[in-house]
Amino acid sequence: MKLLSFTALQIRRKILAREIRTSDLIKELYERINKVDPDVQSFLALNEKAAFDAAKEIDQKIANSVKVGLLAGIPIAIKDNICTEGIATTCASKILRNFIPPYDAFVIKRLKEEDAIIIGKTNLDEFAMGSSTENSSYKITRNPYNLNCVPGGSSGGSTAAVAADIAFMALGSETGGSIRQPAALCGVVGLKPTYGRVSRYGLIAFGSSLDQIGPVAKDVCDTALLLSVIAGKDKHDSTCADIGVPDYLKGIDGGVKGFRVGVPVEYFGKGLDDDVRTAVDKALKIYEKLGAKIVEVSLPHTEYAVAVYYIVANAEASSNLARFDGVRYGFRSNDVKGIDEMYCRSRSEGFGNEVKRRIMLGNYALSSGYYDAYYLKASKVRNLIKKDFDEVFKKIDCIICPTSPVPAFEIGERVNNPLEMYLSDIYTIPANLSGIPGISIPCGFSKKGLPIGLQILTNCFEEAKMLQIAYAFERETDFHLAKPKL
Amino acid sequence: MDYEVVIGLETHAELSTITKLFCGCSTKFGAEPNTQVCPVCLGMPGVLPVVNKKAFEYALKAAIALNCTINRYTNFDRKSYYYPDLPKNYQISQNYYNLGIDGYMTIEVNNVIKKIRMHNVHLEEEAGKLIHPENAGADYSLVDFNRAGVPLLEIVSCPDMRNATEVESYMHALKKILLYTGISDCKMQEGSLRFEASISLRKIGEEKLGNRVEMKNLNSMKSVLKAIEYETSRQSELLDRGEKIERETRLWDEIRERSVRMRSKEEAQDYRYFPEPDLLPFVIDEKWICSIQETIPELPLERKQRFVETFQLSDYDAGLLIEDKILADFFEECLKEVNLPKVFCNWIINDLLREVKEKKLDITSLKIKPDQLASLVIMIDKGTISNTIAKEVFSEMIDTGKEPKAIVEEKKLVQISDEGQISEILDKVIASNPNAIEDYKKGKKNALAFLMGQVMKESKGKANPKVVNELLKSKLEG
Structure with a gap:
C-alpha cells in the first residue's frame, strides 16, 4: 500500500536504485485495483498481461544496466478515447464496443519509448461529452473522496484512478475542461497544454480545434515530467506546433517573486460556491505572501464562452462522429434492410443520449442557412475571447481563478439538467477556445471534505512558467498530499 | 421554338x-x-x-x-x-x-x-x-x-x-x-x-x-x-x-x-x-x-499557333502535332538537328502515328529518338538511301531503337547510284525480258514501269530510281 502512495518521480528513483522491482510494483498495483476499483469504477479495461511483460522487460534492462526511458516502470492509465494498438478503445460508447485500434496514438508511442507501463484504459463520458463521467455507456465512475459523488469529467476515470492510488499517472483529454475540472474534483493535478503542444494523432476526435491530450498526476512535478514526454512535434498532426520541448522540471522551483498574477473579475461572480471562493482567496493570499503581485483583470467576453463552445464543439463533433456508421468497424445493428436503415439504426442504437443531443445541435449549427448565424458568428466571438487573453497577458504573468465553480456534486444530481451540467465548465472553457494552457492543482477542501481545485492559466506555450507558478504554491501547501479513505 | x-x-x-x-x-x-x-x-x-x-x-x-x-x-x-x-x-x-x-x-x-x-x-x-x-x-x-x-x-x-x-x-x-x-x-x-x-x-x-x-x-x-x-x-x-x-x-x-x-x-x-x-x-x-508558374510549359493552343506561324505548317498538321505533348516535343527535338519542319511533321503524323497505331505502341515509351529520325531524314536528303528503303529502316527503328546508319549498314541498304553497277543490272534485266523490250518498242509505255520494277527487284530496292530511269531510257532508245 505504502508503495502506491508515492509519486511517479519517487517511485522512479526507487526503481532506478533497484530498491524495488517493477514487476512487484505492478503486482501490488493490480492487487489494489482489484480491491478498490469495484468501488471507484475508474477502469474500463485492464492491460494486465502486457503490463507484466513490460515490467519484466524493464527489470531486465535495469538489472543489465541498460539505459531506460524517462518513465521507466511507471504505471500509467490511459483515457479510453486514446488509441492503443491491440487494446480495445471504446470512448465509453457502445458504438465502439470491441473496437481494437490497429495503431498507437502518438502519445502512446512516446510513453512506450520512455518505458512507461500502460496498465489499463479509463472511463469517460461517452466520446468525452460530459462533465461527470456519468455519460459512459459502461459504468459510472465515483469520486474516491466520496463514492456518492461524481469524479467530474470527462476524464473522470483517469483522475479518480490517480486520486485512488491505482495509477501513478494518467493521460486525459480536454475539449472544454475535461482534464482540469475532474482533476479539481478528485484532488489531483491536471494540465491542459497549449493547443498544438501535444499531438492529437490517435485521440478520437470530439472538437478538433479544441481537443488536447494532457497529463493527470499526483503533483506538479510528476505533471511536468509526463508533459515533457508527450509534448512535441508530430508529422502526423498538422496542427501540432514545431516548437522545442523544454525539460519542464528544470527551473520549476524558481518561485513567483515579482510575478504579476491576474484575477479576472468575471470568474468570481454568481454561481461560485462559497467554499471554492474561500479556498481560492486563501490561495491568492499565499501567492501574495510568496512575493507575487495580485492584480484585478477583466476578460469581458467570458459570458459568451459557454455558448460559443457548445456551437463550435458540437459542430465539429457532429462531423467527427459521422464516421461511426457501422460500415468498417464498431457496432452495426442487425437485421437491417438497406444502407439507410443500417446507418440509422446503428447510430441510434450505438450512441447514447448526450452524444445524440450534441450531434443534432452541431448539425443544426452547420446547416445551410444557419451556418452564418451560428458557426461563423461563434468563430468570430471565439476570436474576441482569445483577444481578451492576449490583452491581459500583456500585463500579467498568469491568471489565477477557480477551476470549477463547485466541488464534486452527487451522482444523478445534474443528469437531467444539461444546461446546469454545461456550466460546470464555465471557468475552463475559455482556455480551450483561445488555445492557452491551463493547470488545476489542489488548493483545499470543502466543508464536506471534497477537494477544491485552483486554476492557473498562462499565455500560449508558457507551460514551463505555469508549472513553476503551480509548484510555488504546492511547495507551500500539503493539499496534494491528502489521500481519500478507500 | x-x-x-x-x-x-x-x-x-x-x-x-x-x-x-x-x-x-x-x-x-x-x-x-x-x-x-x-x-x-x-x-x-x-x-x-x-x-x-x-x-x-x-x-x-x-x-x-x-x-x-x-x-x-x-x-x-x-x-x-x-x-x-x-x-x-x-x-x-x-x-x-x-x-x-x-x-x-x-x-x-x-x-x-x-x-x-x-x-x-x-x-x-x-x-x-x-x-x-x-x-x-x-x-x-x-x-x-x-x-x-x-x-x-x-x-x-x-x-x-x-x-x-x-x-x-x-x-x-x-x-x-x-x-x-x-x-x-x-x-x-x-x-x-x-x-x-x-x-x-x-x-x-x-x-x-x-x-x-x-x-x-x-x-x-x-x-x-x-x-x-x-x-x-x-x-x-x-x-x-x-x-x-x-x-x-x-x-x-x-x-x-x-x-x-x-x-x-x-x-x-x-x-x-x-x-x-x-x-x-x-x-x-x-x-x-x-x-509554380515556371514549371508550366507552353500550353497546347499557343504552341499550335507558334507551329503554324514559325514553321508554316497547316493548321490541321499543327493540330495533330500538338494533340499530344510528346509528339510536339519530339517534333521540336528533331528540328534541333536539322531545320526541315514539313518533312519531320510528315514523318511524325504519317509514319510515326501509323506505326504506333498498327503496333499498338505506348507513345510515352517510344524506342525511336528524335535525333535518330533526324539522321534518317539526312540520309534521304543526301541520297544515301531511297524513300522506300527509309520506310523500312524507320519501321525497324521503331521496333529496336537502333541508329538508322547501323540498320542500313547491317542490311546493306545503301542506295546504288553508281552507273556502272546499275548498268550491269540493267543488262541482266533487259536480257531476260525480251517481251517487255518488244512491247516498249511497240510504244507500250507501261513496259518501262515494268522494267523499272524488275530492276528494283533485282537490286533489292537499293538502285537509285532516278539513275535507273535515265539509264534505262538511254539503253532502250540507244
Missing part, C-alpha cells in the same frame, strides 16, 4: 501524384481491393490528415494554367454526406476559399477562338469504390478503399458553352492542358478524368438563365455529348408544351441513351460545409506562385 442551350461543365481529374492526398498510401491503379489503405484513408478513429504538398502544388499549377486568380489565403472544408465509399462520411474539399477562382480557358471551334470562364478550381479527396455483387438479390455490397484519398482536382466552368461542339472542344482542350502540365494522366477508362454537365435552355435573346439540370454518370466524352443532345431536345419539348423545367439532378443511362431523374432540388443534400479544423490554412505568396 428556338432555344439557346447553356452548358457548364464540372470536371474531376485525379492528380498523378505517387501518394494519396492526406496519407502515404500508393495511388497506383488496379491493385487488389483494399491493399493500398492505412488508418488515415480508412477513416479510422483518431487519425488526422496531412496535406501532400505535391498534390497541392499540382492543383496550384492547374489553377495558374487556367488563368485563375489564386486565393492567397486558402483552406480545406469538410463536405458532409453519408455514403459507404466515403470513409469519414465527410469529404475534405474546398468551399469557402477555393484555391483558384475566376479563371478562363480558350477553346477553338471552327477556327474561332472562344473564352470559357472558370468559376473555380479546387482540390479535394477521392472517394472509394462500391462493388455490387453480381448475383441478384445479394444482401451486401463491398467497398474498395484503394482509391479513397487520391487527390482530385475539381474544375468548375461557368455556363459559357452553347452547344455540344463547344463542349467537345472544351473537354479536349482541358484534357490537353492537364496532360501538358503533367498533373493528371486523364485516363477516362480508369476514371481519372470525369465530367458532369449542367444544362439549361432559354429563349433566344433572353438574359435570365433557365433552371439547370445537372447530369451525372457520364462515363465518356461521347456520353457527355449524347446527354447534351438528349437533354436539349427533352427540355425544348417540355418548354414547347408550356411546361416548366425543374431544377434537378439526372443520371445518364448509357445503354438506353436517355436521362433519368436522380433527385429534385428539394431533395438536394445539405453538405454542411465548415472549415477543416485538422488542417491549417495555406497562405500562398507571390514567390510560391512564381516558382
Whole structure:
C-alpha cells in the first residue's frame, strides 16, 4: 500500500536504485485495483498481461544496466478515447464496443519509448461529452473522496484512478475542461497544454480545434515530467506546433517573486460556491505572501464562452462522429434492410443520449442557412475571447481563478439538467477556445471534505512558467498530499 | 421554338501524384481491393490528415494554367454526406476559399477562338469504390478503399458553352492542358478524368438563365455529348408544351441513351460545409506562385499557333502535332538537328502515328529518338538511301531503337547510284525480258514501269530510281 502512495518521480528513483522491482510494483498495483476499483469504477479495461511483460522487460534492462526511458516502470492509465494498438478503445460508447485500434496514438508511442507501463484504459463520458463521467455507456465512475459523488469529467476515470492510488499517472483529454475540472474534483493535478503542444494523432476526435491530450498526476512535478514526454512535434498532426520541448522540471522551483498574477473579475461572480471562493482567496493570499503581485483583470467576453463552445464543439463533433456508421468497424445493428436503415439504426442504437443531443445541435449549427448565424458568428466571438487573453497577458504573468465553480456534486444530481451540467465548465472553457494552457492543482477542501481545485492559466506555450507558478504554491501547501479513505 | 442551350461543365481529374492526398498510401491503379489503405484513408478513429504538398502544388499549377486568380489565403472544408465509399462520411474539399477562382480557358471551334470562364478550381479527396455483387438479390455490397484519398482536382466552368461542339472542344482542350502540365494522366477508362454537365435552355435573346439540370454518370466524352443532345431536345419539348423545367439532378443511362431523374432540388443534400479544423490554412505568396508558374510549359493552343506561324505548317498538321505533348516535343527535338519542319511533321503524323497505331505502341515509351529520325531524314536528303528503303529502316527503328546508319549498314541498304553497277543490272534485266523490250518498242509505255520494277527487284530496292530511269531510257532508245 505504502508503495502506491508515492509519486511517479519517487517511485522512479526507487526503481532506478533497484530498491524495488517493477514487476512487484505492478503486482501490488493490480492487487489494489482489484480491491478498490469495484468501488471507484475508474477502469474500463485492464492491460494486465502486457503490463507484466513490460515490467519484466524493464527489470531486465535495469538489472543489465541498460539505459531506460524517462518513465521507466511507471504505471500509467490511459483515457479510453486514446488509441492503443491491440487494446480495445471504446470512448465509453457502445458504438465502439470491441473496437481494437490497429495503431498507437502518438502519445502512446512516446510513453512506450520512455518505458512507461500502460496498465489499463479509463472511463469517460461517452466520446468525452460530459462533465461527470456519468455519460459512459459502461459504468459510472465515483469520486474516491466520496463514492456518492461524481469524479467530474470527462476524464473522470483517469483522475479518480490517480486520486485512488491505482495509477501513478494518467493521460486525459480536454475539449472544454475535461482534464482540469475532474482533476479539481478528485484532488489531483491536471494540465491542459497549449493547443498544438501535444499531438492529437490517435485521440478520437470530439472538437478538433479544441481537443488536447494532457497529463493527470499526483503533483506538479510528476505533471511536468509526463508533459515533457508527450509534448512535441508530430508529422502526423498538422496542427501540432514545431516548437522545442523544454525539460519542464528544470527551473520549476524558481518561485513567483515579482510575478504579476491576474484575477479576472468575471470568474468570481454568481454561481461560485462559497467554499471554492474561500479556498481560492486563501490561495491568492499565499501567492501574495510568496512575493507575487495580485492584480484585478477583466476578460469581458467570458459570458459568451459557454455558448460559443457548445456551437463550435458540437459542430465539429457532429462531423467527427459521422464516421461511426457501422460500415468498417464498431457496432452495426442487425437485421437491417438497406444502407439507410443500417446507418440509422446503428447510430441510434450505438450512441447514447448526450452524444445524440450534441450531434443534432452541431448539425443544426452547420446547416445551410444557419451556418452564418451560428458557426461563423461563434468563430468570430471565439476570436474576441482569445483577444481578451492576449490583452491581459500583456500585463500579467498568469491568471489565477477557480477551476470549477463547485466541488464534486452527487451522482444523478445534474443528469437531467444539461444546461446546469454545461456550466460546470464555465471557468475552463475559455482556455480551450483561445488555445492557452491551463493547470488545476489542489488548493483545499470543502466543508464536506471534497477537494477544491485552483486554476492557473498562462499565455500560449508558457507551460514551463505555469508549472513553476503551480509548484510555488504546492511547495507551500500539503493539499496534494491528502489521500481519500478507500 | 428556338432555344439557346447553356452548358457548364464540372470536371474531376485525379492528380498523378505517387501518394494519396492526406496519407502515404500508393495511388497506383488496379491493385487488389483494399491493399493500398492505412488508418488515415480508412477513416479510422483518431487519425488526422496531412496535406501532400505535391498534390497541392499540382492543383496550384492547374489553377495558374487556367488563368485563375489564386486565393492567397486558402483552406480545406469538410463536405458532409453519408455514403459507404466515403470513409469519414465527410469529404475534405474546398468551399469557402477555393484555391483558384475566376479563371478562363480558350477553346477553338471552327477556327474561332472562344473564352470559357472558370468559376473555380479546387482540390479535394477521392472517394472509394462500391462493388455490387453480381448475383441478384445479394444482401451486401463491398467497398474498395484503394482509391479513397487520391487527390482530385475539381474544375468548375461557368455556363459559357452553347452547344455540344463547344463542349467537345472544351473537354479536349482541358484534357490537353492537364496532360501538358503533367498533373493528371486523364485516363477516362480508369476514371481519372470525369465530367458532369449542367444544362439549361432559354429563349433566344433572353438574359435570365433557365433552371439547370445537372447530369451525372457520364462515363465518356461521347456520353457527355449524347446527354447534351438528349437533354436539349427533352427540355425544348417540355418548354414547347408550356411546361416548366425543374431544377434537378439526372443520371445518364448509357445503354438506353436517355436521362433519368436522380433527385429534385428539394431533395438536394445539405453538405454542411465548415472549415477543416485538422488542417491549417495555406497562405500562398507571390514567390510560391512564381516558382509554380515556371514549371508550366507552353500550353497546347499557343504552341499550335507558334507551329503554324514559325514553321508554316497547316493548321490541321499543327493540330495533330500538338494533340499530344510528346509528339510536339519530339517534333521540336528533331528540328534541333536539322531545320526541315514539313518533312519531320510528315514523318511524325504519317509514319510515326501509323506505326504506333498498327503496333499498338505506348507513345510515352517510344524506342525511336528524335535525333535518330533526324539522321534518317539526312540520309534521304543526301541520297544515301531511297524513300522506300527509309520506310523500312524507320519501321525497324521503331521496333529496336537502333541508329538508322547501323540498320542500313547491317542490311546493306545503301542506295546504288553508281552507273556502272546499275548498268550491269540493267543488262541482266533487259536480257531476260525480251517481251517487255518488244512491247516498249511497240510504244507500250507501261513496259518501262515494268522494267523499272524488275530492276528494283533485282537490286533489292537499293538502285537509285532516278539513275535507273535515265539509264534505262538511254539503253532502250540507244
